[in-house]
Amino acid sequence: MNEKLKLVEDVESSVRSYVRSFPAVFTKAKGHEIWDEEGMRYLDFFSGAGALNYGHNDENMKQKLLDYITSDGITHSLDMATDAKVDFMEKFRDIILKPRGMNYRIMFPGPTGANTVESALKIARKMTGRTDIISFTNGFHGMTIGALSVTGNSMKRRGAGIPLNHTVTMPYDQFTGSEQDSLKYFERFLEDNGSGVAIPAAVILETVQGEGGINAARMGWIRKLQEICREWGILFIIDDVQAGVGRTGTFFSFEPAGIEPDVVCLSKSIGGYGLPLAVTLIKPELDQWKPGEHNGTFRGNNLAFITASEALEYWRDPAFEESIQERGKRMTAFLERMVETYPEMKGRRKGRGLMQGIASEVDGFSESVAEYAFKHQMILETAGGNDEVFKLFPPLNIPLEALDEGFAIIEKCIEEALEAHQLSSSSS
Template sequence: MNKKLQIIEDHESSVRSYVRSFPAVFTKARGYRIWDEDGNEYIDFFAGAGALNYGHNEPAMKKKLVDYILDDGITHSLDKATDAKVEFIDKFNEVIMKPRNMDYKIMFPGPTGTNTVESALKIARKMTGRTDIVSFTNGFHGMTIGSLAVTGNSMKRKGAGIPLSHTVTMPYDNFVNDEKDTLDYFERFLEDNGSGVAIPAAVIFETVQGEGGINAASIEWMQRLERICREWGIMLIVDDVQAGVGRTGTFFSFEPAGIKPDVVCLSKSIGGYGLPLAITLIKPEFDKWKPGEHNGTFRGNNMAFVTATESLTYWEDPEFEKSVQAKAATVTDFLTNMIEKYPEMQGRLKGRGLMQGIASDVEGFSEKVAEHAFERYMIMETAGGHDEVFKLFPPINIDEEGLQAGLEIIELSIQDALKSMNLKKEAVTN
């Protein structure tokens, strides 16, 4: 074993995960490329699990960050006022909120996805006086106790070591089958006094379930869910931690549905550069916190404010959003072609935007694709309860050359997987 990886093996906790899937020591990264200590160049279709939507070391953000540090800018400030914080709030309001006719208060919880979810659950319970939260099958919302309680993955839930209470799990769109509207089930529970389900404080959901298998809710399903919440006085929370910030083709993943959540959770790529940052958007009528009622030592990450502000420059030009959607269409066409071209993998198209993948009904196939992709110097991961989906998460600003190079490796990796699993007899073309 590599000496540096041996140090990891000897001293880092067994909880480590990605280093097992990608056993290399990485030293440098730029855009969609990342290099290991041996000089091997990888194409990154992982993008920090959605935290690097603009790629590695984006030049304009890097310059702003370096200049800020060299000028002795404030690094840590809790929630005191700083120039970096004010500039982010102002630009976020001007570039993102106003053009979308969105009126929300911006809350800075601790700088992680799970913390924005925790704050959302808290404010819903505080404002409604109710305790239960409805979440959905295969949802993933974080690893702290409140967020874990609304997460579906049984392995991660068991890690809590205690009962996870005050939540009710309902079937996500198409969880049963394509014909069954799962919201019939949810609505019936609300209407029937014998269901055992109390009126919840809130519903929390992802428009596209990233970790749960790239399951995408339909526009109609999201719109009906909002109507149900309005009818019953239930707060609607959208967890846009992974699907937001352009990943699905619009800044907020719920924009195509035209819904107006009461609370929106953002983290990962909101910082632009991969620096920790999270924000919770709350409709003004629900922003009734007492000062300090939810806080965190690192909620004032000014270096992340600097890069986050610069990242919003991309969204000042409407052509940027159109370019993301064009690349998403290219990915959809490619994956559709792969499913038709290689029926042996028994594939199904999943997701939308630049958050897509193929679910294979062949056990272990998707993991093999990701494994062979790494051998061909590409980083990509799997998703779903059984790792049945190999997913594509390129940076949303990737150029055409990089996108096509990545897609070519994926096809070769599909061929490799078919061959190694004896699912296809003909020779693989290198």
């Protein structure tokens, strides 16, 4: 074993995970490529689990960051006003919110996705005076206690070590099959006094479930869910930590549904450069915090404000969004061709935009595809409760030739995984 990886094994906690899947010591990254200390080049179809939507070390963001650091710009400021923070808020309002007709107050809850989810749950309970939150099967919202309570993965929930209360899990769209309307099930729980479900403070939803298996809710289902929330006075929270910032083809994943969430959670790629930053968007009438009622030492990450502001410049030109959607169509076509060409893997395409994958009914198949991908110098992750999905998360601005290069590697890995599982037509 490499000496540095041996040190990791000896010193780092056993909780580590990605280093087990990608056993290399990485030293350099640019755009859609990463290099290890041996000079081996890897194609990145992982994008930091959605934290690097613009790829590694974007030139414009890097230069802005270097200029800011060398000019002794403010690094740490809690929630004090700085020029970096004000510039970010101004650009987010003018480039993202105003053109979409959205009116939200911007809250900085802390640097992570779990921080923004925790703040969303807290404001919902504060404003409604209710305690329960409705979440959905296979949802993932974070690893702190509140966020974990609305997460579906049983292994991660057990890690809490205590009962996770005041949440109720409802079936996600098509969880029980397309022939059943899971929202009718939800409505029945609300209407029946004998259901054991109190009127909740909020519903929290990922329109596309990232860690849960790339499950994409239908637009009509999302709209109906908002209608139910409005009817019963339930706050509607969208967790766009992974699916947002262009990952599904529009800046917010819920835009095609035409809905207006009460609260929106953003993190991961909102920082642009992989620097920690989270934002909670709150409808103005709900923004009833007392000063300091929710705070955090690192909620003012000025280095992230600098790169986040520069990242928003991509969105001034509608052609950028159109280019994401075009890449998403190419990905859809490729994955559907894989499902049709290799029926032995019993696969089904899932997801939207550049957040897609194939779910295989063959036990261990998707994990094998990801393992072979790493052997072919490609970073590819799995998702789902049983790692049954291999998912494609390239940078939003990946060159088309690199996207096609990735597709070719994945097809080769599918063939090798079929051979390994003795499922290919050539082995039968």
